[in-house]
Amino acid sequence: MHPFKMLSEYGPLLLEGAWLTIQLSGLALLIGALLAMPMSVARCSPRAWLSVPVRIYISFFRGTPMLAQLFLVYFGAGQFRHELQAVDLWWLFRDPFYCALLTFVLNTTAYQAELLRGGILGVPRGEVEAARAYGMSAWLRYRLIVMPHAYRIAFPALGNEVILLLKGSAIASVVTLFDLMGQTRAIFAKSFDFSIYLWAALLYLLITMVIVRIWRYLEKRINPHLQRRVIQAPKAVKTAVTATE
Amino acid sequence: MNELSLLGLGADGWGDELLSGLLVTVQLAVTTLPLGLLIGFAIAGASLSEQPWLRRFGRAYTTAARGIPELLTLFLVYNGIAMLLNAAWRALDPDAGFVELSPFIAGVIALSVVFGAFSGEVLRGAFQALDQGQIEAGQAMGLSRLDQFRFIKLPQIWRFALPGLGNLWVNLIKDTALVSIIALNDLLRMTNIAVGATKQPFTFFFVACAAYWILSILSELVLAVLEKRANRGVRRA
Numbered sequence: 001m002h003p004f005k006m007l008s009e010y011g012p013l014l015l016e017g018a019w020l021t022i023q024l025s026g027l028a029l030l031i032g033a034l035l036a037m038p039m040s041v042a043r044c045s046p047r048a049w050l051s052v053p054v055r056i057y058i059s060f061f062r063g064t065p066m067l068a069q070l071f072l073v074y075f076g077a078g079q080f081r082h083e084l085q086a087v088d089l090w091w092l093f094r095d096p097f098y099c100a101l102l103t104f105v106l107n108t109t110a111y112q113a114e115l116l117r118g119g120i121l122g123v124p125r126g127e128v129e130a131a132r133a134y135g136m137s138a139w140l141r142y143r144l145i146v147m148p149h150a151y152r153i154a155f156p157a158l159g160n161e162v163i164l165l166l167k168g169s170a171i172a173s174v175v176t177l178f179d180l181m182g183q184t185r186a187i188f189a190k191s192f193d194f195s196i197y198l199w200a201a202l203l204y205l206l207i208t209m210v211i212v213r214i215w216r217y218l219e220k221r222i223n224p225h226l227q228r229r230v231i232q233a234p235k236a237v238k239t240a241v242t243a244t245e
Numbered sequence: 246m247n248e249l250s251l252l253g254l255g256a257d258g259w260g261d262e263l264l265s266g267l268l269v270t271v272q273l274a275v276t277t278l279p280l281g282l283l284i285g286f287a288i289a290g291a292s293l294s295e296q297p298w299l300r301r302f303g304r305a306y307t308t309a310a311r312g313i314p315e316l317l318t319l320f321l322v323y324n325g326i327a328m329l330l331n332a333a334w335r336a337l338d339p340d341a342g343f344v345e346l347s348p349f350i351a352g353v354i355a356l357s358v359v360f361g362a363f364s365g366e367v368l369r370g371a372f373q374a375l376d377q378g379q380i381e382a383g384q385a386m387g388l389s390r391l392d393q394f395r396f397i398k399l400p401q402i403w404r405f406a407l408p409g410l411g412n413l414w415v416n417l418i419k420d421t422a423l424v425s426i427i428a429l430n431d432l433l434r435m436t437n438i439a440v441g442a443t444k445q446p447f448t449f450f451f452v453a454c455a456a457y458w459i460l461s462i463l464s465e466l467v468l469a470v471l472e473k474r475a476n477r478g479v480r481r482a
Contacts (some may be wrong), residue, residue, distance in 0.1 A: 063415070063461030064454040065422035068433055072454055076447035077438060163312070170314035174426060181316060188320075194328055197321050201313045208312040 006195060010187050014196075015181030018203055024097070024179060025169045028104035029112075029162060035105070040150075041142060043117045054113065061110035067171045069107060074099040074175050076099050089166035096175040115157045119150030152223055159215035163208050180204065251443055252452065259439040259449070266435030267456055273421045273431060279416065281291050284361025289368035303365070303416035310362030316418050318359055320451050323351040328431040335460065350426035360417055371402040404475040411468035422457070432456055 004198065043054045052237040077084060077093035092098045123146050131141040151158075173182030184200040187193075220227060254260040292303035310318070327346045334344055383393040425434035436453040440446045454482060 037412070058461070060454070060458055063419075064457040065419040067422045067425070067432070068436075068450060068454050068457060071437070072447065072450040076450050079445060079447035136279070167312075167314040170316040171423070181314060184317070185320070188324070194325060197317065197324065201317055201321065202310070204314060204317065205309065205312045 002193065006193065007199070008124050008181075010191075010196060010199075011185045014199060014203060017180035018207065019179065019180055021166065021169055021172075021179040021181075023205070024104060024161075024172060024177075025166045028101055028108055028169075029165060031105045032112050034233060035109040036116055037147065038121060039109060040116035043113055043191035044120050049243050058110045058114050062114065066103065066107050066168050067174065068223075070100060070103045070171055070175060073103045073106075078240050091184040092229065100169075100177055101207075102173040102177060103166060104169060107163065107168070111164070114157065115154045115161060116150055118157070119152075119154030120146060122153040123149045134234065155219055155222060156215075159211070161212055162215070166211070167204070179236065251439075251445060251448070259435075259443065260436050262439060263432065263449075263452065263456070266430060268431035269349075269430055270418070270421050270432040271460070273352055273356070273424060273429070274414075274418050276353050276423075277360060277417060280353065280357040281360025281409075282364055284357055285364030285368050288361055288365030289372060292365065292369050293372055307362050307365055310358055313364075315355070315359050316417055316426070318349065319355040319423055319427065322358070323348070326351065346425045347419070347463040348424060348429035349426060352421065352429055355419060356424075360413060361422065362409060363413050363416075367406050367413065367471075368402065370404035370409070372398075374405045375401055391441050397448065400475075404479070405474050407468070407472050411464070411472070414468070415464050418460050418464065419457065 039057075042050045043058065047049045073093070074096060077099070081090065084093055093101070127145055127149065128141065131145045135143070135162055169179060172179045173185055177183075178186065181201055182205060184196055188197045195240035250258060252258055252260045252263070254264075285454070288306055291299045292307070294300055312319075321429045323346060327344070330344055330346065336446050362472075379397055379401075380393060383397045388396065421431060423431045425431050425437070428434065432453055436449050443449065
């Protein structure tokens with residue numbers, strides 16, 4: 001099919017799918033970020049009863065395929081249908097959107113918590129000690145000193161996780177959702193036009209590139225002190241430097 | 246029937262079917278690894294080449310293969326190569342039937358393409374971390390280019406790249422699950438079949454998850470040993 005005709009016929013559907021992809025992964029990332037914060041603190045705790053369960057949780061969700069996790073949630077819930085109906089939670093597990101969202105949240109929470117743990121461990125001891133010396137409570141210390149710095153350290157890695165989850169969300173198409181991948185597969189099944197896969201790939205690439213840009217901008221904003229600075233040296237000094245090199 | 250006997254190995258248990266699926270999963274990952282590494286070395290070489298067009302190709306390949314969902318890559322390969330094959334087939338023999346690409350081969354190609362892009366970046370980093378002075382020392386001692394690669398570069402690339410490659414290996418094992426969608430009888434698909442027959446979805450998908458989990462943990466243990474071995478000559482700061 002002619003590319004122009006292809007786009008005019010299926011373009012709106014693709015964009016609709018892309019919007020669902022963005023909604024699903026964006027929402028999951030946000031909820032995951034909220035849950036990852038306390039979890040990473042628990043993961044760093046010296047108390048085993050706090051850190052060990054979190055460790056097992058993180059290891060499980062990072063060590064198994066997200067597709068298998070999605071099946072576990074979406075199909076697995078059926079085994080407990082009566083129990084879930086009794087506690088009035090069945091509506092959640094009956095809906096593929098909520099199941100996919102729940103799976104993505106569980107998954108990204110594990111990844112984000114682990115990245116944030118790296119950030120917390122990277123906060124210089126002196127800062128924490130200084131906060132203690134000021135008499136800050138643990139809550140205040142985490143809120144004002146540890147977490148802001150931990151996020152700064154983990155920020156580039158969190159950007160990778162955003163892109164990984166966005167790409168991973170393509171499996172939502174397997175549980176009947178019409179995200180970008182789902183629309184693409186449906187259109188291919190109707191038209192047998194291979195170029196639709198290429199358009200979808202282009203759209204995914206475009207979304208990731210926009211995210212990379214946004215992330216780079218945000219990184220500049222929150223880590224201004226870490227940017228490479230270009231210092232304009234006077235000409236005479238410049239030549240002197242190159243001469244000594 | 247209780248759950249344990251459902252997982253048994255006999256005729257009415259699903260344990261043997263799941264194990265055969267696990268074997269396919271492992272075969273898929275093990276077949277992909279060398280191919281993906283080969284692509285990775287080629288891409289790392291291209292990205293570090295002195296030819297601008299090779300560098301541009303390396304960058305374009307890396308961006309595309311890392312930015313497109315693995316699932317989409319799989320469908321691109323599965324349907325795309327099948328279409329090319331059919332077109333070529335029909336050009337040779339106009340009344341040929343429809344040939345289909347085996348899901349296993351499609352899976353190996355798609356996963357290698359992805360693994361190649363990611364490992365290319367890891368290997369590029371490792372190449373760049375090499376101590377330039379050591380390579381010059383090798384040249385000064387009159388080592389051939391091949392010997393320089395074998396005795397100076399490769400052992401250290403291995404050391405630098407191992408943690409990154411280890412992560413990619415675990416990702417590869419997890420990505421094999423996607424191939425179940427194009428009907429390869431891997432662990433996840435065999436689990437699906439077992440669920441269809443037994444109506445015990447949670448039990449079976451949990452067992453499948455546990456199997457993947459064990460594979461990941463085993464890989465991490467082996468990698469820790471390999472890393473220790475690779476770093477045996479390095480003094481720790």
